[in-house]
Amino acid sequence: MTDVWPLLEPVLSSVSKPARYIGLEDGAVVPLHAPHKVAWLLAYPDTYEIGLPNQGLQILYEILNDRDDAVAERAYAPWTDLEGVMRTRRIPLFSVDTHRSADAFDVIGFNLSAELTYTNLLNMIDLAGVPVRSVERREDHPLVVAGGHCTYNPEPIADFLDLVVLGDGEEVVSEINTVIGDWKRSGRTPGSRKGLLRELAGVEGVYVPSMYSVSYDGPRLISIEPRHPGVPERVEKRTVSDLADWPYPRRQLVPVTEVVHDRLNVEVFRGCTRGCRFCQAGMITRPVRERPFEQVRTMVAEGLRRTGYDEVALTSLSTADYSGIEGLVADIVRSTADGPPVSVSLPSLRVDAFGVGIATEIQRARRTGLTFAPEAGTWRMRQVINKLIRDEDLYGAVEAAFANGWRRMKLYFLTGLPSETDEDTLGIAELARNCVELGRSHTRSPSVTVSVGGFVPKPFTPFQWFGQNTVPELRRKIDLLRDATRRANGVQMKWHDPKATLIEGLMARGDRRLGPVIEEVWRSGGTFQEWSEKFDLELWTGTMARHGLDPDWYVHRHREVDELLPWDHLSAGLHKDFLWQDWRDALAEVGLPDCRWTPCYDCGACTGYSLEHIVASAVPPAGGSQGTGQDLSTGRWVPVGLRGSGSVPGPARLGI
Ligand code: SF4
Numbered sequence: 144m145t146d147v148w149p150l151l152e153p154v155l156s157s158v159s160k161p162a163r164y165i166g167l168e169d170g171a172v173v174p175l176h177a178p179h180k181v182a183w184l185l186a187y188p189d190t191y192e193i194g195l196p197n198q199g200l201q202i203l204y205e206i207l208n209d210r211d212d213a214v215a216e217r218a219y220a221p222w223t224d225l226e227g228v229m230r231t232r233r234i235p236l237f238s239v240d241t242h243r244s245a246d247a248f249d250v251i252g253f254n255l256s257a258e259l260t261y262t263n264l265l266n267m268i269d270l271a272g273v274p275v276r277s278v279e280r281r282e283d284h285p286l287v288v289a290g291g292h293c294t295y296n297p298e299p300i301a302d303f304l305d306l307v308v309l310g311d312g313e314e315v316v317s318e319i320n321t322v323i324g325d326w327k328r329s330g331r332t333p334g335s336r337k338g339l340l341r342e343l344a345g346v347e348g349v350y351v352p353s354m355y356s357v358s359y360d361g362p363r364l365i366s367i368e369p370r371h372p373g374v375p376e377r378v379e380k381r382t383v384s385d386l387a388d389w390p391y392p393r394r395q396l397v398p399v400t401e402v403v404h405d406r407l408n409v410e411v412f413r414g415c416t417r418g419c420r421f422c423q424a425g426m427i428t429r430p431v432r433e434r435p436f437e438q439v440r441t442m443v444a445e446g447l448r449r450t451g452y453d454e455v456a457l458t459s460l461s462t463a464d465y466s467g468i469e470g471l472v473a474d475i476v477r478s479t480a481d482g483p484p485v486s487v488s489l490p491s492l493r494v495d496a497f498g499v500g501i502a503t504e505i506q507r508a509r510r511t512g513l514t515f516a517p518e519a520g521t522w523r524m525r526q527v528i529n530k531l532i533r534d535e536d537l538y539g540a541v542e543a544a545f546a547n548g549w550r551r552m553k554l555y556f557l558t559g560l561p562s563e564t565d566e567d568t569l570g571i572a573e574l575a576r577n578c579v580e581l582g583r584s585h586t587r588s589p590s591v592t593v594s595v596g597g598f599v600p601k602p603f604t605p606f607q608w609f610g611q612n613t614v615p616e617l618r619r620k621i622d623l624l625r626d627a628t629r630r631a632n633g634v635q636m637k638w639h640d641p642k643a644t645l646i647e648g649l650m651a652r653g654d655r656r657l658g659p660v661i662e663e664v665w666r667s668g669g670t671f672q673e674w675s676e677k678f679d680l681e682l683w684t685g686t687m688a689r690h691g692l693d694p695d696w697y698v699h700r701h702r703e704v705d706e707l708l709p710w711d712h713l714s715a716g717l718h719k720d721f722l723w724q725d726w727r728d729a730l731a732e733v734g735l736p737d738c739r740w741t742p743c744y745d746c747g748a749c750t751g752y753s754l755e756h757i758v759a760s761a762v763p764p765a766g767g768s769q770g771t772g773q774d775l776s777t778g779r780w781v782p783v784g785l786r787g788s789g790s791v792p793g794p795a796r797l798g799i
Pocket residue numbers: 416429430738739742743744745746747748749750751
């Protein structure tokens with residue numbers, strides 16, 4: 144069966160939100176399949192409303208459909224009600240574009256951006272009619288591929304993936320397509336799947352887990368080695384050198400039902416060099432590549448005209464750092480002044496780069512919500528995490544926002560950070576209270592929402608050696624903050640469930656021994672684990688115990704410098720000794736300047752791949768300027784100085 148619509152249509156009226164499954168978005172394509180074309184099903188392991196806005200998936204969708212030798216469609220995880228019907232009536236996973244069954248594709252490509260979706264990944268593979276373990280797949284089964292930030296440590300799901308792509312997908316997707324296309328056109332002869340995987344393992348940026356053997360000594364990982372000659376010992380990530388070559392998506396999808404981030408999204412740059420030590424996205428996407436001003440302008444104008452959206456988000460990891468951001472926002476405001484009002488949102492704002500200029504420009508358009516992410520409550524803690532924002536930087540940004548008419552804002556924080564004390568935790572409440580007080584001179588009822596997440600150490604960050612806080616410790620800190628904010632007029636508090644943080648931490652730094660645990664949790668019905676109403680901690684911990692694995696060893700243990708980490712055979716370009724030194728500097732509360740505007744300190748992300756930062760304009764951001772760095776004791780921009788390298792004992796001996 145290829146077309147599942149005749150089976151699907153009659154049941155849609157009996158499930159919630161049937162519009163999730165019908166496709167028909169503006170921007171969607173109905174591709175012409177042909178034997179010589181490689182058919183990709185690009186899948187997101189969560190619901191349509193979470194997955195549709197994913198820009199990575201939309202970019203690959205267009206790039207593949209622009210090729211003569213490829214077609215791409217999309218699939219999202221069916222909610223549990225439809226899944227039940229699908230299993231009863233034997234309806235396989237399908238694309239939303241043409242309702243083609245998933246097993247009629249050559250490749251199922253998943254975007255993995257959250258660890259708690261791993262059981263959904265297995266569920267979708269199974270619904271596709273494909274064996275969940277790669278070793279059981281035959282030549283006529285689709286290849287299961289994954290990309291996205293989680294794949295920088297794909298080891299917990301290594302048994303389920305045929306290949307993994309590290310880094311930017313724009314170029315490598317075509318190279319993979321060519322190899323698979325040749326294999327397909329040669330007839331997919333019996334026994335040839337292994338040869339195909341070996342060939343794919345030779346494509347730069349592609350990791351084929353089955354081509355590596357892993358060994359342990361007791362609980363310790365002691366080796367990860369290629370099984371065959373020609374398979375690289377270390378897989379390097381892919382990086383597109385210039386975003387100007389990739390003005391995608393050109394035809395952003397406009398959903399027919401409500402989704403998150405329902406607006407035009409234009410990526411203004413990729414990469415971040417601020418060096419926040421908790422931030423995996425910032426570390427693994429270096430260097431900074433800004434999109435040319437003119438190209439952003441065109442993408443915004445064309446996108447607004449084509450989609451009819453009245454909001455455009457300029458996306459990146461830190462949008463106010465885009466060189467010339469004020470001019471860009473002013474230009475968008477000016478160019479849309481004659482039409483219906485258009486909101487400009489800058490979803491990732493650093494307070495030290497948000498000034499009166501940007502506030503004024505944004506408020507000329509329609510105002511959207513304002514979110515800042517100071518991440519920690521005290522200057523000491525912000526030095527540890529290298530988010531070198533002074534209290535007065537935050538207050539300046541908040542004052543500018545209230546003065547320009549905003550009434551409410553959100554502040555994001557992490558708790559459970561390395562060396563955090565109760566004073567640091569309570570500093571979050573004090574910052575929020577002070578922000579509300581600042582607002583009182585501009586508005587009668589200022590409101591600040593504090594959102595607190597438990598910190599999860601991630602691979603390829605300086606904190607990859609840190610032992611995550613336990614659930615009781617995170618809960619105690621959240622309770623401390625709840626008490627402190629309850630008494631503060633105008634401050635609301637939201638927090639993430641620490642129990643989910645535990646499992647996220649388990650998956651983030653786990654190894655291949657977690658594969659059977661994930662499979663058993665999935666077989667026991669544990670899907671949609673990132674949804675609080677579906678999350679089931681006891682299911683995870685009970686399964687871990689049955690497999691003789693200790694969550695404490697995986698999650699709460701500090702690692703030592705000489706420990707082999709499960710992702711050490713993969714590379715985001717960053718030198719491990721740079722990350723270790725940065726970890727030691729964190730413990731010594733020593734900051735590190737933004738290398739976009741200061742001399743390179745050779746982390747490896749550019750030097751290893753002969754790349755360099757690309758800035759759109761010679762104008763530095765509000766928070767810094769060329770030829771300067773931050774004075775690490777004051778956080779102010781001054782002539783460059785090297786970071787300190789004080790002699791600090793390792794984390795275990797510090798007792799953090
Ligand atoms: S290689 Fe140098 S310039 Fe590039 S991100 Fe690392 S420190 Fe910065």
